[in-house]
Amino acid sequence: MxxxxxxxxxxxxxxxxxxxxxxxxxxxxxxxxxxxxxxxxxxxxxxxxxxxxxxxxxxxxxxxxxxxxxxxxxxxxxxxxxxxxxxxxxxxxxxxxxxxxxxxxxxxxxxxxxxxxxxxxxxxxxxxxxxxxxxxxxxxxxxxxxxxxxxxxxxxxxxxxxxxxxxxxxxxxxxxxxxxxxxxxxxxxxxxxxxxENESFEKMKLQSAAINDSEVFAEGKAIIAEISLDMLEQYGARMEDTEGIVGMMRSIKGVDIAILLKEKEPGNIKASLRAKHGDVSKIAVAFKGGGHEKAAGCTIYDSMAVARELIMKAVSEELCRE
Ligand SMILES: [Mn+2]
Missing domain, CATH: 3.90.1640.10 (inorganic pyrophosphatase (n-terminal core))
Structure with a gap:
């Protein structure tokens, strides 16, 4: 075009x-x-x-x-x-x-x-x-x-x-x-x-909780975290308060790819992918999403557990290929 x-x-x-x-x-x-x-x-x-x-x-x-x-x-x-x-x-x-x-x-x-x-x-x-x-x-x-x-x-x-x-x-x-x-x-x-310099305390608490419960995989080269609707309620936060979390996760030493899974509604999981090295847009496109080489996203219409498994598998494969 x-x-x-x-x-x-x-x-x-x-x-x-x-x-x-x-x-x-x-x-x-x-x-x-x-x-x-x-x-x-x-x-x-x-x-x-x-x-x-x-x-x-x-x-x-x-x-x-x-x-x-x-x-x-x-x-x-x-x-x-x-x-x-x-x-x-x-x-x-x-x-x-x-x-x-x-x-x-x-x-x-x-x-x-x-x-x-x-x-x-x-x-x-x-x-x-x-x-x-x-x-x-x-x-x-x-x-x-x-x-x-x-x-x-x-x-x-x-x-x-x-x-x-x-x-x-x-x-x-x-x-x-x-x-x-x-x-x-x-x-x-x-x-x-x-x-x-205008963050809400609720957002800060939500970010801390997500990072606290995150999981490092692929020999330390990838990290994944989740934001569920329950967590939003627990911390009095909103979905837009997830902005910035995945970037923070990517900044961890040794991490090449960071993933944040956001439960927009049950059975509708938005995955935000960030790469330090490598290309995450390919992974997003494989799940009918899109974006840039270093920042991409896609939606998986399944449970959080299934979405997590699918994305972790795709990211592990991508990291193996490099
Ligand atoms: Mn833009």
Whole structure:
């Protein structure tokens, strides 16, 4: 599939009156940061733009939602443009799929190389560290005056998806964009405090419990942990509080692959995979999921015990192959 140019995509957005933006379910900093920067830019250009969501905005990202997020999907049917950001498959926004499809023009801007290109216009770049980097280029193509709020949202997208510029996806371009954001008034410290120094005590306790009960296997090269619905209840935490756990597990010495299994509902287990070396996207794809080489995910429709066994087997095999 060939990408459209940002100029073509900007042209479609400029012509549109109403635009609905779609971040993925269980939104992260890149999904909402990208969506918020774009929504703010479109509104500054006089457009009727909103971000359609189907789950609650997590506490640590609420500072990005300046009245952009809407839950009343019916009211926004048949927009001029539907645009999905940081995702490129209908199953990444299942309850909003109909709304997306109702857009007269559909656009996809994503950095998941596994995205098939569901838009009439697509820009999918698996090498971009964050969708926020692509949104920055899109705003430039739109000839929009990028303000502090947009700069902070793009920064939030890039810093979260690069693990604060630590992950292997980080490039010269990631830093270059941030450098340019400073010229536009970026408040990197304020944004970082909002993102990283705002954890709930419940989240901390949930993370500790998951790591405490985790299991190392494949001769210390892999680690797996579980978050069950019971655990969420026990610690008064929410599913979005699992953010960051799998990255912490990967940081353990000698560990190459970390896996976190999340019970979204009984019989619906989401596996988040992170690699230090090697490629976990292959494992995720084998279970009909997707993602990046070092960060991928998939869903297994079975019990936690079965999901655990299947994933441990697949990870052990992958590690043997290397
Ligand atoms: Mn992303």
């Amino acid at each position: 060939k990408n459209n140019s940002f100029k073509e995509i900007a042209g479609q957005l400029k012509e549109a009156g109403s635009i609905v933006i779609f971040p993925h379910i269980l939104m992260d900093g890149d999904a909402l940061g990208s969506a918020a920067a774009l929504c703010c830019a479109l509104r500054s250009m006089g457009k009727d733009a909103v971000i359609a969501v189907e789950d609650k905005v997590p506490d640590y990202l609420q500072f990005l939602d300046k009245g952009y997020c809407i839950y009343d999907l019916e009211k926004y049917m048949n927009p001029d443009v539907s645009i999905c950001v940081d995702c490129g498959e209908l199953k990444r926004f299942p309850e909003r799929a109909e709304l997306f499809k109702s857009g007269k023009t559909k656009i996809c801007v994503d950095h998941h190389g596994t995205s098939p290109g569901i838009g009439d216009y697509n820009y999918i770049d698996g090498k971009a560290a964050a969708t926020g980097e692509l949104i920055y280029d899109l705003l430039l193509a739109m000839e929009c005056d990028i303000d502090v709020e947009m700069a902070n949202a793009i920064y939030a997208a890039i810093t979260t998806d690069t693990g604060n510029f630590q992950y292997s996806n980080t490039t010269r371009r990631s830093h270059e964009i941030v450098m340019e954001l400073y010229d536009l008034g970026l408040d990197s410290y304020g944004t970082s405090v909002s993102l990283y």
